Amino acid sequence: MTEAVSPDAVRARGSGTQSVYAALRTEILSMALSPGSPLDEVRLSERFGMSRTPIREALLRLSADGLVTTLPNRNTIVATIDFAALPPYFDALTLMYRVTTRAAAARRDPAGMQEVRRHQQAFAEAVEAHDAYGMIEANREFHVAIAVLGGNPYYVSFFSRLLDEGRRILRLYYSTFDDRLPRQYVEEHEAIIAAIEAGDVDTCDRLAIAHAAQIVRQIQEYVARDMGKATAIQNL
Amino acid sequence: MTEAVSPDAVRARGSGTQSVYAALRTEILSMALSPGSPLDEVRLSERFGMSRTPIREALLRLSADGLVTTLPNRNTIVATIDFAALPPYFDALTLMYRVTTRAAAARRDPAGMQEVRRHQQAFAEAVEAHDAYGMIEANREFHVAIAVLGGNPYYVSFFSRLLDEGRRILRLYYSTFDDRLPRQYVEEHEAIIAAIEAGDVDTCDRLAIAHAAQIVRQIQEYVARDMGKATAIQNL
DNA sequence: ACGGCGCAGAGTGTCGACAGCCTGTATTAT
DNA sequence: ATAATACAGGCTGTCGACACTCTGCGCCGT
Numbered sequence: 001m002t003e004a005v006s007p008d009a010v011r012a013r014g015s016g017t018q019s020v021y022a023a024l025r026t027e028i029l030s031m032a033l034s035p036g037s038p039l040d041e042v043r044l045s046e047r048f049g050m051s052r053t054p055i056r057e058a059l060l061r062l063s064a065d066g067l068v069t070t071l072p073n074r075n076t077i078v079a080t081i082d083f084a085a086l087p088p089y090f091d092a093l094t095l096m097y098r099v100t101t102r103a104a105a106a107r108r109d110p111a112g113m114q115e116v117r118r119h120q121q122a123f124a125e126a127v128e129a130h131d132a133y134g135m136i137e138a139n140r141e142f143h144v145a146i147a148v149l150g151g152n153p154y155y156v157s158f159f160s161r162l163l164d165e166g167r168r169i170l171r172l173y174y175s176t177f178d179d180r181l182p183r184q185y186v187e188e189h190e191a192i193i194a195a196i197e198a199g200d201v202d203t204c205d206r207l208a209i210a211h212a213a214q215i216v217r218q219i220q221e222y223v224a225r226d227m228g229k230a231t232a233i234q235n236l
Numbered sequence: 237m238t239e240a241v242s243p244d245a246v247r248a249r250g251s252g253t254q255s256v257y258a259a260l261r262t263e264i265l266s267m268a269l270s271p272g273s274p275l276d277e278v279r280l281s282e283r284f285g286m287s288r289t290p291i292r293e294a295l296l297r298l299s300a301d302g303l304v305t306t307l308p309n310r311n312t313i314v315a316t317i318d319f320a321a322l323p324p325y326f327d328a329l330t331l332m333y334r335v336t337t338r339a340a341a342a343r344r345d346p347a348g349m350q351e352v353r354r355h356q357q358a359f360a361e362a363v364e365a366h367d368a369y370g371m372i373e374a375n376r377e378f379h380v381a382i383a384v385l386g387g388n389p390y391y392v393s394f395f396s397r398l399l400d401e402g403r404r405i406l407r408l409y410y411s412t413f414d415d416r417l418p419r420q421y422v423e424e425h426e427a428i429i430a431a432i433e434a435g436d437v438d439t440c441d442r443l444a445i446a447h448a449a450q451i452v453r454q455i456q457e458y459v460a461r462d463m464g465k466a467t468a469i470q471n472l
Numbered sequence: 473a474c475g476g477c478g479c480a481g482a483g484t485g486t487c488g489a490c491a492g493c494c495t496g497t498a499t500t501a502t
Numbered sequence: 503a504t505a506a507t508a509c510a511g512g513c514t515g516t517c518g519a520c521a522c523t524c525t526g527c528g529c530c531g532t
Contacts, residue, residue: 013485013522014308042513051487052514053289060293064300072250073493073514085389092390095335153321154328158394249492249515278483287517288484309484309523477530485522492515499508 016054020044021061028067028078029164030133031171035080039068065161081168083223090219093166094212096159100143101208103150105196112149113197119145120193124186132174135182136167142189146196173222188214252290256280257297264303264314265400266369267407271316275304301397317404319459326455329402330448332395334441336379339386341432341440348385352429355381360422368410371418372403378425382432409458424450 011019024044027033044055059076062068070076119142126134140163147156188211195203247255260280263269280291295312298304306312355378362370376399383392424447431439 016486040513053486056514057293057296057485060296061300064297074495075513088388088390091388092394095331099331152324152327154324154398158328162390252516276483289516292484293515310525311483473532475530475532477528479528480526482525483523485520487520488518490515490517492513494513495511497508497510499506501506502504 011050016048016050017057017061020048020050020055020058023048024058024062025065025067028062029167029171031168033078035078035168037078039076039078041076066165081172086169086219086223089162089165090212090216093162094209094216096147096155096162097143097208097212098205100147100150100152100155100159101192101196101204102201103152103155104146105199105201105204107149107151108197108199109149110197112145113193116142116145116149116193116196120186120189123189127182127186132171136170136174139170139185140164140167146192149196169219173219184214185211247286252284252286253293253297256284256286256291256294259284260294260298261301261303264298265403265407267404269314271314271404273314275312275314277312302401317408322405322455322459325398325401326448326452329398330445330452332383332391332398333379333444333448336383336386336388336391336395337428337432337440337444338437339388339391340382341435341437343385343387344433344435345385346433348381349429349433352378352381352385352432356422356425356429359425363418363422368407372406372410375406375421376400376403382428385432405455409455420450421447 024033024039033039039059041052041055041059045052048055059068059070063070063076067079068076069079119138123135123138123142126138140160143163144156144160147159150156188207192204192207192211195207260269260275269275275295277288277291277295281288284291295304295306299306299312303315304312305315355374359371359374359378362374376396379399380392380396383395386392424443428440428443428447431443
């Protein structure tokens with residue numbers, strides 16, 4: 001879990017910050033580090049075998065990504081998930097689903113579709129294997145690839161960020177279900193691919209809306225069920 | 237211009253990074269620091285009268301904002317403006333104009349409208365005074381206030397970022413014109429305010445599209461004229 | 473004259489240390 | 503017993519120093 005680094009592996013100059021950033025980012029997004037847990041600079045520096053400076057810079061970047069919250073003069077904690085902010089989140093997510101899928105259809109780049117298909121296949125395999133983490137990751141890559149096809153870097157970066165934030169929520173959701181129903185997502189993805197290749201913008205828009213609504217409904221059901229319990233407990 | 241800091245003003249603990257970040261950010265957005273100019277950590281530390289650490293952290297935050305580009309093991313430069321990326325930029329900007337204005341109309345928060353009106357007035361005053369920098373800033377605040385009214389923090393942060401990036405482009409544009417025609421923008425803003433207050437979502441959408449198109453057209457004319465010259469020179 | 477090599481200078485990446493702030497605990501006064 | 507206060511510990515914010523890497527220039531060989 002907290003695997004130590006081989007003692008005297010002198011890493012390349014400049015790689016310190018990046019490796020810590022990547023490692024922490026993965027752990028946060030995969031929920032290996034639960035929201036709210038404290039990140040101590042000294043302890044991290046011991047764990048990664050380097051001084052506090054690279055650690056600090058990694059935390060700063062994570063903070064810019066919104067993955068971590070810095071309490072001035074106190075400590076840094078993994079950003080909490082604000083369930084109250086879910087409706088706006090889904091709003092934004094739906095919008096980006098639509099915009100990127102439409103743009104991809106309008107441009108029709110057969111070469112880029114290879115990439116999309118690759119991720120779709122990875123997604124399908126993860127579904128077959130009941131591999132929740134793999135599904136989430138492949139799903140993200142699938143949609144990012146479509147956004148890239150769309151050709152608007154502003155959408156790509158915003159969408160990526162939304163999808164990353166969603167990874168933590170999806171992780172909660174999948175972990176309670178051990179799902180077998182995401183097979184439907186596979187079919188919806190296939191339909192989206194077909195519509196993009198046909199250059200059918202209107203169908204893309206419809207499919208994107210439906211796809212988003214599907215996800216939103218599933219998660220809202222989950223929230224209503226499990227969070228209902230949680231608040232009930234809290235209100236005792 | 238490069239005003240020095242009073243020698244022995246011991247700043248509050250933790251304010252170092254923030255003040256440097258704010259100062260550099262302002263200078264970059266106002267084009268006081270031209271794109272591509274180098275930012276030397278040592279020189280900055282001398283100028284701000286502090287060690288390199290807070291400077292570094294400020295630069296890191298600016299880099300996360302995309303305002304600055306870090307060349308590993310070399311130096312940091314002010315991010316350049318990529319004119320090739322203008323079409324996607326305008327695409328994204330138009331979308332956010334529409335989405336935020338619509339959302340604001342759908343929610344109709346009379347209290348929040350005060351804030352919007354305040355910025356609109358500041359904008360009108362800047363136009364009267366032919367104050368290009370004031371116009372740009374007030375315009376940004378005006379649209380951000382509308383986005384806040386819309387109630388979606390994801391849109392607010394994405395839109396803010398787009399508008400900030402636009403500040404530098406607008407600055408180029410205004411600086412060549414010394415404009416008196418932005419009076420039209422004032423009228424368009426008024427129309428938008430009226431439509432929001434009426435809760436007329438469709439009209440808001442139309443106005444937002446028109447407003448964006450207006451800006452896009454102006455800037456494209458500018459680019460066609462002045463950049464045409466520039467590329468002509470480059471191709472000699 | 474021209475191309476490859478080495479060198480010096482500049483600037484960053486990393487480190488260890490110090491000082492200040494915050495929290496929680498123990499102590500004291502009421 | 504309770505509340506305010508002082509204290510100790512932990513952690514962050516900042517500093518100055520060192521090592522490494524890159525660039526540009528001058529030197530040397532051809």
